[in-house]
Amino acid sequence: MIEFLPKDPAKALVEVKEKMYERLTVLRTCLKDAQSDDWGYVDPYDIQMNNEILFLEGLLDTIERS
DSSP, X not given: OOOOOOSSHHHHHHHXXXXXXXXXXXXXHHXXXXXXXXXXXXXXXXXXXXXXXXXXXXXXXXXXXX
């Protein structure tokens, strides 16, 4: 998949933010169905997905406040 961003930096930033919000929505949907087993064990994949959500939220927050 070859994709290019607009030459205008402001438009490019808006497009990147939109893609990040879309990804965040997908990750939240996937994690919503994650559950721990009877012993409280959480799949490492779910932990990594949560870390990705936290990273995207933090980065988007920084972008929005800038």
